[in-house]
Amino acid sequence: MKLRTSAGAVALTLAATLTLTACSDGGSGSEESASPSASSSSSAADEMPQPTKEDVAALEAVKVEGKAGKEPKLSYDKPFEVSAPTSRVVDEGDGAELTEGVQVTMQHVAYDGGAKKVASTWDQGAPTSFMLGDAQFGILTEPLVGQKVGARVLVANPVQAQDGSTQTSVNLVEITDVKKIPTRAEGEAVEPAKGLPTVTLDDSGKPSVEIPKDYKAPKKLTAQTLIKGDGPKVKENQTVTAHYSGWTLDGKQFDSSWDRGTPSSFSLQQVIPGWTQGLAGQTVGSQVLLVIPADQAYGAEKSEQNPLGGETLVFVVDVLDAK
Known part of the structure; x- marks a missing residue:
């Protein structure tokens, strides 16, 4: 199922910056694909390259300004680069625990490697929801499983651009809700x-x-x-x-x-x-x-x-x- 590219630009940008296959070996996918033909999140995660010490140190240096509940400002030295998906918990949550297969609602702001904001659900006026474990948001599976509602997590991800070059996306995700939903139609x-x-x-x-x-x-x-x-x-x-x-x-x-x-x-x-x-x-x-x-x-x-x-x-x- 492909998305329309003429609508929902914010949602498309957010999905693209968090796509599991954005820069992983052998992956395929783009910001147009809402359901890429991909393996399950667990096996895909096993194939994902791991961050280096330099990646971890770079993300530790990112400064997050602003209180939970409002859009934060991210600042860091540019150009910002990581070689593999890298995450850091900024704030622990105190609500319900996140487990794979639940529906997660989040606020999210994305910056590029030049420290420029490129998309925000706060600007959009509403949070976005996804299934934890969905390949479209596969980058979030490992860092979010086990976290609780209220958590704020930084995720940096190397993303392949349209021209073939690799750019790093820096994302702050704030979990606002979690919900268990049925696994099949009932009625x-x-x-x-x-x-x-x-x-x-x-x-x-x-x-x-x-x-x-x-x-x-x-x-x-x-x-x-x-x-x-x-x-x-x-x-x-x-x-x-x-x-x-x-x-x-x-x-x-x-x-x-x-x-x-x-x-x-x-x-x-x-x-x-x-x-x-x-x-x-x-x-x-x-x-x-x-x-x-x-x-x-x-x-x-x-x-x-x-x-x-x-x-x-x-x-x-x-x-x-x-x-």
């Missing part, structure tokens, strides 16, 4: 319309799909509720936490949060139009079958950079939370 089963792809769930709730041989790609978006949750209705401007899998019409799976082992969070203002239109109005706890024509997915043109262009896509989405 009342809904009988789907005839002729649609058939969805089967395994014992964990992971879906598989069978597409009828005579199935014709629809010209308009199909959004079929399979399980009706009893939570609040999802709005177009919210961030949704979801488990999902996606297939092309030939039945080939191209993405799955189930395979990565952790649900993903998406702003509905940053995903493909079929997701925005298909999930808005659904209720939290629901499972939804989406059949999305190319013009509401990745467009008509297929290319090396856009391999899903021209494809009608099938998704099964478990809506676990919305903020």
